[in-house]
Amino acid sequence: MKLHLGCGKKYIDGFKHVDLQDFEHIDYKTSVDNLYFAKDNTIDLIYAAHILEHFGRNEYKDVLKEWYRVLKPNAILRISVPSFEAVIKYYLDKGNNLNLLLGFLVGGQKIGEYDYHKMVFDKKLLTNVLEDIGFTSTRDYDWRKTEHNNIDDFSQAYLPHMDKDNGLLMSLNIEAIK
Numbered sequence: 741m742k743l744h745l746g747c748g749k750k751y752i753d754g755f756k757h758v759d760l761q762d763f764e765h766i767d768y769k770t771s772v773d774n775l776y777f778a779k780d781n782t783i784d785l786i787y788a789a790h791i792l793e794h795f796g797r798n799e800y801k802d803v804l805k806e807w808y809r810v811l812k813p814n815a816i817l818r819i820s821v822p823s824f825e826a827v828i829k830y831y832l833d834k835g836n837n838l839n840l841l842l843g844f845l846v847g848g849q850k851i852g853e854y855d856y857h858k859m860v861f862d863k864k865l866l867t868n869v870l871e872d873i874g875f876t877s878t879r880d881y882d883w884r885k886t887e888h889n890n891i892d893d894f895s896q897a898y899l900p901h902m903d904k905d906n907g908l909l910m911s912l913n914i915e916a917i918k
Contacts, residue, residue, distance in 0.1 A: 741783055744888075745772040745807075746791030752888045755787065760854060773803040778810040786811060787886075789820040790894035790911070794847070796858040801869060808873050811918040817870070818881060820895035823912035824860045830899055830908055840899060844910055863912055875916035883913055 744755040749763060756767040758775070768777050772791055775783075786807050795803050807817055822844040831841055847857040867878045883895045898907035 741778075742785040743775070743778075743783055743787070743810075745786060745788040746794075750789075750891050750893050752787070752891055754887070773799070773806055775806055775810050780809055781812050783810045783815060784812060785816045785818065787818045787888060790822065790897075792819060793821050793857045793859050793861065794854060800859050801873070804869065804873050808875065808918060813918055815918050817875060817916045817918065818886065818913075819866075819916075820883075820893075820911045820913045821861045821866065822857070822894075822897075823910055824862045825912070826908055826910045830910070834899075844897075861912055863914070866912065866914055870914070870916045875918060877915075877917040879915055881913050881915040883911075 742755045743758055744750070744752050745758045747755075747757040747759050747766070748761060751757065751765045757763075757765050758768045758770060758772055759766050760769065760771055762769060768775075770776065772788065773795065788807070792800055792803060811817060827841050827844050831838065834840075845857060845860065848855045863880075870878050883889055895911050895913050896904065897910040898904050899910055900907050
């Protein structure tokens with residue numbers, strides 16, 4: 741079984757979809773920090789794009805531990821979060837326009853209580869936490885080389901907007917093995 745956590749409106753064929761929002765394709769309507777429906781060591785792959793930052797600095801580690809719990813040994817966690825490093829780079833290189841970057845830092849704040857960011861990540865922090873939990877082989881992944889590369893989600897967020905050839909990728913895309 742493969743899980744698409746915090747999927748919102750995005751549907752990926754072959755995945756079970758988990759979200760608190762009520763869409764027709766949702767298989768499990770629950771928070772991604774409570775995967776009650778999955779027994780220990782039963783999930784082959786978890787894909788979570790721009791969801792972990794919605795948990796606070798004292799919450800997100802427990803979320804990752806829950807994901808670790810349900811993954812099979814040698815299974816993949818594929819995670820995407822806003823890249824704090826990219827935000828800083830874009831801010832400094834492109835004229836200090838914070839308005840372009842607020843969504844990456846604090847969320848869209850358009851669709852209710854869940855559209856707020858409570859945490860920021862850089863590669864070092866996220867890698868260290870994943871390894872502390874027990875994940876191994878932590879590395880960047882290229883969204884173009886995934887089975888869900890046709891789903892235009894925030895793992896493919898570039899500035900300037902949609903300039904996937906010349907823009908700066910604003911997401912930190914990391915894969916880790918249980």
